[in-house]
Amino acid sequence: MKISEFxxxxxxxxxxxxxxxxxxxxxxVELLGNSGEIDKRCTTKILTALMAxxxxxxxxxxxxxxxxxxxxxxxxxxxxxFGLSRKGVEFDSLDGEPAYIFFLLVAPQDSAGPHLKAxxxxxxxxxxxxxxxxxxxxxxxxxxxxxxxxEDEKKF
Amino acid sequence: xxxNNMPLVRKEVIVKNKQGLHARPAALFVQVANKFDSRxxxxxxxxxxxxxxxxxxxxxxxxxxxxxxxxxxxxxxSNAVLELEKIINSEE
Numbered sequence: 001m002k003i004s005e006f007x008x009x010x011x012x013x014x015x016x017x018x019x020x021x022x023x024x025x026x027x028x029v030e031l032l033g034n035s036g037e038i039d040k041r042c043t044t045k046i047l048t049a050l051m052a053x054x055x056x057x058x059x060x061x062x063x064x065x066x067x068x069x070x071x072x073x074x075x076x077x078x079x080x081x082f083g084l085s086r087k088g089v090e091f092d093s094l095d096g097e098p099a100y101i102f103f104l105l106v107a108p109q110d111s112a113g114p115h116l117k118a119x120x121x122x123x124x125x126x127x128x129x130x131x132x133x134x135x136x137x138x139x140x141x142x143x144x145x146x147x148x149x150x151e152d153e154k155k156f
Numbered sequence: 157x158x159x160n161n162m163p164l165v166r167k168e169v170i171v172k173n174k175q176g177l178h179a180r181p182a183a184l185f186v187q188v189a190n191k192f193d194s195r196x197x198x199x200x201x202x203x204x205x206x207x208x209x210x211x212x213x214x215x216x217x218x219x220x221x222x223x224x225x226x227x228x229x230x231x232x233x234s235n236a237v238l239e240l241e242k243i244i245n246s247e248e
Binding site: 067 | 174175176177178179180183186187209210211212214215216217218219220
């Protein structure tokens with residue numbers, strides 16, 4: 001599974017302004033809504049599902065990375081948004097450090113398999129410190145898509 | 157080190173969770189793994205990852221029914237494997 005299969009350039013933002021968990025999620029979901037990849041009416045549902053998921057335990061897995069994710073019945077396929085925060089966000093992360101890299105995943109209700117594969121794929125890329133650093137130094141959406149696509153080709 | 161027999165404990169476990177080893181059980185797994193001094197690795201097929209790294213565990217993408225191997229190396233190895241096995245065996 002390639003990341004470029006479920007992440008479009010329009011769903012990338014390299015300067016997240018929000019500094020609170022819920023606001024960051026809101027910003028990412030709006031991004032997804034504006035990308036045209038989902039029904040706009042679905043955004044509220046997604047945000048609620050994401051917050052519910054966070055209340056079970058933070059999706060900030062450490063090393064400055066958060067992978068907020070949820071399943072909803074109003075999307076028909078797995079879809080992602082990507083955000084970078086310059087300042088970092090307190091996200092109750094597992095290592096106590098702020099999160100800078102956000103990979104938001106939204107999947108249809110009944111999709112255990114693709115969801116897990118996408119998580120695995122994202123984790124594989126982000127495990128690499130060099131890749132995390134290159135992501136964080138991206139100044140625009142195009143450069144994010146470029147390095148993600150490069151990795152997709154390399155490690156597929 | 158010769159003469160210093162650190163026990164190596166290895167156990168094959170089948171993932172019971174319907175969603176597979178997704179973010180939440182993975183987080184729980186590394187949380188428990190980090191309580192132990194033993195070196196812990198988890199294997200699935202050709203892949204071998206650090207059992208104390210959530211990114212490592214997520215990389216496995218272990219779905220329900222897949223077989224993983226938990227391996228612990230150190231003085232508290234048997235307890236570590238015992239506790240970690242419980243997480244993999246849990247259906248939650």
